[in-house]
Amino acid sequence: MKKYLLSVSFAMMVVTASIAQRTPQPSSAASVSQTVGITDFTVKYSRPNIKERSVFADSSALAPYNQLWRTGANQPTTLEANTPFWFGGKKVPAGKYALLSIPGGAAWTVILNKNFSVGTDGYKEADDAARVVVVPSSSNYNESFAIGFTNITDSTAYLNISWSAVTIPVSIATETQELTMASLNKAVAEKPEDAAVLQATAGYLLSKGRDLSQALALADKSIGLKETFANLWLKAQILAKLGKPADALPIAQKALTVGAASGDGAFASFYKGQIEKGIKAIQAKVPAVTEAAKVIKKGKKK
Template sequence: MRKLTLSAATLCLAAQLSTAQIKLPSPSPGATVMQTIGTTDITINYSRPSLKGRTPFTDAFVPMGKVWRTGANGATAFTTSTDLMVNGKTLPAGSYALLSMPDRNDWTLIFSKNKAVTEQTYKQDEDVLRVPLKQAMAGEKIETFTIGFSDLTDSTAKLNIMWADVKVSADLRVDVNANSAANVDKAVAEKPDDAAVLQAAASYNLSKGRNLDQALTWIDKSVSMKESYRNLFIKSQILGKMGKYADALPIAQKALSMGQTSNDAAFPFFKDGIEKSIAEYTAKVPAAPAMKGAKGKKKA
């Protein structure tokens, strides 16, 4: 009877702790992994079960050929701030439940629009994207389930899912140029009267050779609001890129003169570039035609 009383008390205490939302150790603790790829922020929230002597991807533990929440506890959450290519297929910007279907050789990675999905409530018609993954052997035995990123560049990365001796990876790619251009246009739309924003936007377009007429409009407005050697130099470069060397030359010369008297510690980093531009524009500006003088009269 004493034993039963203790058991009842233990259950009651556990219920009270749960109701009070007291943080206690979890057998599958939560984790968050965040990664920026170029202009895109990716966040994954998931729970990490450990092997504890078990073998996953068997009938007894995380069965093969069946949908898995790709972690423990609640659904694994995957958020991307921009459109993302996953193994060459487009995943629109947004938040999803990240599911998978393990198999002996090939896995299926699933992004579901039902962010609260479980294995029991999963419906394929709620899939936003499905991609096949090739299974490989992990370099070492992974005790605790792990999701992470590797092989980062400014526009690509690998998404890795690893547990026990299994590793599967998906190739991720973002369109950095399209995202950057969208960010520039958004910044100007939000702050159309900010000289620094206009200067940065014009500089970006110049660097990409993108919509130079728009860049010239932006930099003209920046110069009219707050003239500096920096925005003058950008304006001269835009005009030079447009082949308007005669217009670019005096502006570059003014940028050099302003920079030399600006007391700006950063000016030495710009000086060589401005001087090279001046030399380039000078060489490309057509020489002024020689003035024709009156012909001298012949002596009698």
């Protein structure tokens, strides 16, 4: 009997422990991830609900004015980034931070603190990585507290802290161009005979409209190593961007021919139409450039 009771007691303890591992929280856990350029941001937080209570006011039970707030509920809210970034105009190293705030009527103070595990308990201003003042804006009513990203480009975004009918937009910026070029230059240095690496670097330079002569040299080297419709079309686009449509046209036409013979499914489904459209645009520029050259030549003869 004793053994039976012990077995039953042990089983109940196991079941109780198992149930205790996962129970609903009053404020649900949430996370949001966003890539800005080549920088990955992740915010982890808990989402309290208003439940007809006062929020963001001098007498609020939730997030009162002029008091440090964990900017969420339960555990400390954290923001993590894998590269350096600008937070409200302040440069911050890559890493994980506690996201805190001090609500206010006319302005909020939004904080990134290096001690991400403590939240408001044991908070020290000396550990702040960034402390910025942000003007709140009105928004649609949100019963549940929320953090998210909007207005995303390849190097900027807004981190929005939203609750009730208030949104606090914190500007985020990344050094996408510098980081990308550093990565591409490193890849070229390590693999100078890799046609795909050379093509990728030339393509990025073209997309940004910078160092086009270097982009052309990289495209030429890529073609010399392994000619494809992709690097031929890339070279044609660079020449067109350099104002040389007459030189670009035959290269673009060759890209079309090489692509048709390649049997590449991506060419038929995507690149063929893009190249054909590009050829028409280049052809439209050739007469104008030729005519301008003739006028310049006549002027010199006089």
